[in-house]
Amino acid sequence: MQFTHVHSRSHAGLEAPSVTVEIHLTAGLPHFQIVGLGDSASRQVYGRVRSALLSSHFKWPDFRITVNLAPTDLPKGGTRFDLPIALGLLVASGQLPAQSLDDREFFGELGLDGCIHSFHGALAAAMEACRAHRVCGIAAQDAEKIASVTGGRILAAPDLLTLCAQLKAPTPPLIRTDFAFEAPERQYPDLAELKGQPLTHEVLKLAAAGGHHLLMSGPPGVGKTLAASILPGLLPELPPDTQRQVNLLRDLAGLGFINGPPLRQPHHSSTIAALMGGTAKAIPGEISMAHGGVLFLDELTEFPRPVLNQLRQPLESGEIWVSRAAHQHRYPAQFQLVAAMNPCPCGHAGSRESACRCTPDTIRRYRQGASGPLMDRIDLHVTLRRPPPECLLSGTDTPDYSATVRPDIATARERQLHRQGALNRDLRGENLIAVCSLSSQTQKWLIEAMKTLQLSARSTHRRLRVARTIADLEGSTSVSVEHLNTAVGLREAPTDTDAAQA
Ligand SMILES: [Zn+2]
Structure with a gap:
């Protein structure tokens, strides 16, 4: 076969959009080019993939090799396409059966000795692959961790030769998630x-x-x-x-x-x-x-x-x-x-x-x-x-x-989310006044405090939000004079904010 394609994933924020790695071999002077990547990026991929194939006892196809990463308008930096390119070359040159890539996605960086390295962003790519119901082939070192988070089917190998042996097998050994990976609990001071x-x-x-x-x-x-x-x-x-x-x-x-x-x-x-x-x-x-x-x-x-x-x-x-x-x-x-x-x-x-x-x-x-x-x-x-x-x-x-x-x-946070669908820090304007449900006596007290302490509208709102949280910690539906008094009584840091607004 002279043409093949391999599924892989790019990276855009927390998402991992699908990329098809297309490989075309034609007769002519041996040459390697990745469409859309500059000469120096192409040469780097060529160096790694060629060394990895030769170190793994495969033949480097002596053809004019054109690689295209489609769609062309996605960002495609990084080394994650080494593995799909190597597998595509093996299929296109008849060293690996074509059906071994069906319904599978691959990403990983290749070492010169043929080993598969993990890369930053492997989790996002693996999660999207699982959502697309495809088996994903990745480096062995991250496999268990990623398998347990994504819950998907993972094909993991430490190097290219082992992965190819797995792909040729009638039933490749998949890593399945019968356990939940427990990340260590962060320890903070008490x-x-x-x-x-x-x-x-x-x-x-x-x-x-x-x-x-x-x-x-x-x-x-x-x-x-x-x-x-x-x-x-x-x-x-x-x-x-x-x-x-x-x-x-x-x-x-x-x-x-x-x-x-x-x-x-x-x-x-x-x-x-x-x-x-x-x-x-x-x-x-x-x-x-x-x-x-x-x-x-x-x-x-x-x-x-x-x-x-x-x-x-x-x-x-x-x-x-x-x-x-x-x-x-x-x-x-x-x-x-x-x-x-x-x-x-x-x-x-x-x-x-x-x-x-x-x-x-x-x-x-x-x-x-x-x-x-x-x-x-x-x-x-x-x-x-x-x-x-x-x-x-x-x-x-x-x-x-x-x-x-x-x-x-x-409990105080649950109260806020139940009442207004947001935390108290996000309360603004009329919503803030409404959820404080101030009695007329409390309103009078607040107006007096604003006059005496020369509080601007902004710093009054800040104190109202804090008073709402004090009331939530106590389980009170309305903000009372005591709550406001505590909020106003917190010593202000000397930042000149009010002075700057005055
Ligand atoms: Zn000083």
């Missing part, structure tokens, strides 16, 4: 490790229950990083679809699977591409890697303003479009933002223990880094103080454990 800080405990519970974004301000060593890393451990289990997306994203980035909400902590020197996604390979950025979990930005004011401004759109839409060449890839990015900052460059402004060495002007400029539109999306702004030293040594109070507060948080 709430009880944060000692002598009842305010931080309260704020973390509120953030977890209402999904509120959180900004913590406080001197170095007050436990901001610890608090941020406790939060994902307070969140309820992820819905199965979200958990699958989390692992699809991790597979694309070449990371292991996890069970539970992720925590990502990009450094303030991260580029926009690293944070948002869209490097040369259009891989997901940190905001997508934090999907379903927490994105922690430590030293918020050190992040360049353009980087922070980019966060606003995904915070609203819960997704991000990443461009690569002429193609757009969509990645989910529903994350909870936790940011931390010092109150001033030296870290001691407002402190009772140490004197601040900064001038008012440097403090103002420093805090400007944490103002602007991004701050409007953050409901909880709090200032943390160092706990008294004796709290660190003795257990002065009965500690809250993550495991004991998690059920209340899960």
Whole structure:
């Protein structure tokens, strides 16, 4: 046979569109060309596939070889087409029976010695193949993990020679999923490790229950990083679809699977591409890697303003479009933002223990880094103080454990989803006022508080959302004066947001 085709899959965001690898052999001077890929990409594939065939004791077909990856308008970077191209060449040159490729899909990178390597994004490709009711042939190293997640039929081999032997067999040995692959549970620090800080405990519970974004301000060593890393451990289990997306994203980035909400902590020197996604390979950025979990930005004011401004759109839409060449890839990015900052460059402004060495002007400029539109999306702004030293040594109070507060948080979230189909952090305008069901007495109290504290409309709405979550944690249908009082009483981080709007 001089012409054959093999099914494979490309990559577009979390999807893996079908690609047909067409192989045509014609007489003439031996030559290898992949239509649509440049000469250098063609030469690289040629080098790997030819070495792999020869190392596996097959013959390299001495023909003019033309390979086409159809449809031509899909992005086709990466090395995943090595395996289908090699199998197509074997069938076209009569070294493998044609029917061995029927109803099967193949993807994998070939080593020069003929071994099959896994590649980033194999999970997405295997899931789509299973949906199309095709057996998929992949590298042996990932087979069990992928088989258990997709629930499909997998043909796995460590190298090309073994795979061809399996394909020739009347009944190839398929890996089936009689077991569920258990990704390791993510271990986060326990709430009880944060000692002598009842305010931080309260704020973390509120953030977890209402999904509120959180900004913590406080001197170095007050436990901001610890608090941020406790939060994902307070969140309820992820819905199965979200958990699958989390692992699809991790597979694309070449990371292991996890069970539970992720925590990502990009450094303030991260580029926009690293944070948002869209490097040369259009891989997901940190905001997508934090999907379903927490994105922690430590030293918020050190992040360049353009980087922070980019966060606003995904915070609203819960997704991000990443461009690569002429193609757009969509990645989910529903994350909870936790940011931390010092109150001033030296870290001691407002402190009772140490004197601040900064001038008012440097403090103002420093805090400007944490103002602007991004701050409007953050409901909880709090200032943390160092706990008294004796709290660190003795257990002065009965500690809250993550495991004991998690059920209340899960119940409060269920209440919100049942009532308004969204978390309290997503409440806006009239919906927000409606679900708070304020009595006339509470309304009067709120208007007085707005006048006395000179609260802008935006910061009043922020406090209403938090008050709604306090009421949900208590199981109350309406927001009372006490709930509002607690929400208003949370110490504000000094970000100049209200001043900037005034
Ligand atoms: Zn200072």
